[in-house]
Structure formats: C-alpha cells, structure tokens
Amino acid sequence: MMLRALREAAELSTAQVAEHLASSQPKVSRIENAVSPVSKGDLMLMLNLYGVTDPDEQDRHWQLARAGRERGWWESYRDVLTGSLGSYIGFENEAESLKIWSWGVFPGLLQTEAYARALFASDPVRTEPEEVDRLVAARMQRQQRIAEDGLNLWVVLDESLLHRQVGPPGVLAKQLERIAEPPPGVTVQVLPSNVGCHPGLSGAFTIMEFAEFPTIAYRETLTGDTPVEAVPDVGRYTLAFDHLRASALSPVESRKAAVSVTRELRKEQQ
Numbered sequence: 001m002m003l004r005a006l007r008e009a010a011e012l013s014t015a016q017v018a019e020h021l022a023s024s025q026p027k028v029s030r031i032e033n034a035v036s037p038v039s040k041g042d043l044m045l046m047l048n049l050y051g052v053t054d055p056d057e058q059d060r061h062w063q064l065a066r067a068g069r070e071r072g073w074w075e076s077y078r079d080v081l082t083g084s085l086g087s088y089i090g091f092e093n094e095a096e097s098l099k100i101w102s103w104g105v106f107p108g109l110l111q112t113e114a115y116a117r118a119l120f121a122s123d124p125v126r127t128e129p130e131e132v133d134r135l136v137a138a139r140m141q142r143q144q145r146i147a148e149d150g151l152n153l154w155v156v157l158d159e160s161l162l163h164r165q166v167g168p169p170g171v172l173a174k175q176l177e178r179i180a181e182p183p184p185g186v187t188v189q190v191l192p193s194n195v196g197c198h199p200g201l202s203g204a205f206t207i208m209e210f211a212e213f214p215t216i217a218y219r220e221t222l223t224g225d226t227p228v229e230a231v232p233d234v235g236r237y238t239l240a241f242d243h244l245r246a247s248a249l250s251p252v253e254s255r256k257a258a259v260s261v262t263r264e265l266r267k268e269q270q
Contacts, residue, residue: 002064003043004032005214005229006050020049038065060212077138080131083224089142091208091216096152099207099241101200103158104220105166106175108139109146110155110182115175116140118167146183153186156244157254158200159193162261173265180258189248190257198247199240207237 007017014028021028021042031038038046043065047058074081074089081089092098100107105119116139120132145151157179165172182188191200204220205228217228217237228234249257 002061002213002216002229003038003046003050005216005231006047006052007032008230010050012049017046017049021045040065064213073141074138077134080134081138084226085224087227088218088225089138092142092206093145094210095208096211097209098151098153099209099238100153100155100205101241101244102155102204103160103200104204105164106157106161106179107155107206109143109151109153110178110186110188111139112171112175112178113140114168114171115166118171121167146186151185154189154245155187156189156191156200156241156248159190159257162190162258169269170265173262173269176258176262176265180255180262187251188254188258189245189251190254191244191248195247198244200244205237205240207234207241 007014014025014032017028018025023042031042040062043062044058047053047061052058052061072090072093074086074093078086098109100109105111106115108116111119113136117132117136120126120135126132126135146153162176166175179188191198206218206220206225207215208217209215214229214231215234215238217234218225219228219237220226228237248254
C-alpha cells in the first residue's frame with residue numbers, strides 16, 4: 001500500500017510501472033494491495049523509479065515488505081476476515097497511533113464482547129454462530145494492542161452512538177461504561193448532535209500514523225474499509241479530524257455525557 005502512495009506521488013500509472021518491471025499491470029496491483037509478495041529485486045526497481053534512492057530508506061521499505069510476508073495472528077482468521085479487513089488489521093497492528101471518527105457504531109478497538117457479538121449477529125450475511133464466534137474472537141484479539149503495547153488512540157464519537165441500542169438490554173450500558181473509563185493511552189471525545197453540519201457527515205474514517213512510514217487513512221464503507229494513501233487526500237482527512245476534535249466535548253465532558261446516559265439506561269432496566 002505504501003508503494004501505491006509512492007507511485008501516485010511520482011505521477012506514474014500501473015502500466016508504466018509494469019513496463020519498467022517487464023511485468024503486468026495485475027501483478028503491480030497485487031503487490032500494491034498486499035495480495036502478492038514483492039521480491040527484493042522488483043522492490044528496488046520500483047523504489048528507484050519512484051525516486052526513493054536513499055539506501056536507508058530503501059532498506060526500511062524492504063523490511064516493511066518482509067514483515068508483510070510474516071504471518072500475523074490475524075492470518076488464522078482469514079476465513080472470516082474477508083475483503084480488506086485482514087490488510088487493515090495488519091496496518092493497524094503496525095501503527096504507532098490511530099485517530100478514529102466513528103458515527104455508526106463504536107470503534108472495534110473499544111467494543112465490549114457483548115456489543116461486538118450483537119453487531120455481528122445482526123449482519124444478514126453472517127448466519128452461522130461459529131462464524132460470529134470467530135469474528136468476535138478476532139475483534140477481542142485486536143484490542144490486545146491497547147493492553148500490551150500502549151497504542152496511542154484518539155477517538156471522536158458521534159453523540160447518536162450513546163443512544164443507539166445494540167443487542168439485548170444492558171449491552172449499551174456496559175459499552176458506555178467502557179467509553180467512560182477508557183484504557184491508558186486512549187482519549188475519547190463526543191461530538192454533540194447540535195454541532196450541525198461537519199466534515200464527518202461523509203462517513204467514518206481512521207487515520208493511521210507510523211514511526212517511519214507515511215500516514216495513511218481508511219474510510220469505512222458497507223463492503224469494507226477502503227485505503228486512502230495519496231498525500232493530499234490523507235491531509236484532508238487529518239484536517240477533518242482536527243475539526244471534529246475541536247468541535248467535540250472535552251474528554252472530561254465526554255465522560256460525563258457517557259456516565260449520564262448510562263445512569264438513565266440503568267434506571268430503565270430496574
């Protein structure tokens with residue numbers, strides 16, 4: 001995926017790259033989308049073509065490519081992590097920090113097991129209980145990044161999430177309790193409904209920042225998460241997130257909002 005960003009920055013087409021490699025456009029696309037591994041020889045040819053000639057920089061790209069070949073824990077869930085989700089988790093696992101705007105459901109990294117199960121069970125495509133079980137297990141495994149590595153996570157939530165019932169009674173209240181007391185390294189803000197029009201109305205998205213590689217973004221769609229790598233486009237997502245963060249309640253006020261709704265839900269359940 002980083003290779004696609006470099007190619008686009010160099011204003012080259014996949015056809016031009018394929019010609020340079022004496023290969024085919026489908027092969028270039030498979031390499032860019034991490035579907036097929038890239039050999040060191042092809043990688044060096046591509047990097048030189050894109051103007052990345054510094055030996056240290058080339059070595060960093062090669063190390064990243066090699067890491068992409070290694071089996072991460074998510075590979076064992078390939079039967080249920082379809083589409084772009086496996087690739088998304090791979091990059092999520094390497095990211096140093098994440099910035100997430102969420103307005104449909106709570107982010108997977110902060111979902112309780114009951115909330116995640118209710119979401120997957122409501123999907124008409126997921127009909128087998130065993131499949132739901134594996135999806136939930138994979139989601140819980142993703143959250144180990146926060147507990148073990150201290151991932152820096154900043155989340156802005158649409159206020160509607162605090163009121164959207166998911167699953168049986170009690171599920172939302174438990175989810176809000178987690179939001180009210182986030183793990184160390186996690187910042188949560190709530191964007192009030194009265195803000196009106198804002199850049200997040202076009203959909204949920206995630207910005208991934210790495211220690212040594214370009215920042216990328218993912219926008220959420222019905223069929224999966226779509227990567228955004230072009231520098232100007234990533235910049236727009238970063239600007240949008242900064243706007244959302246500035247318009248949202250402070251972390252302290254956001255916690256108070258979550259606690260208030262939780263109390264109301266608990267009263268209704270009595």
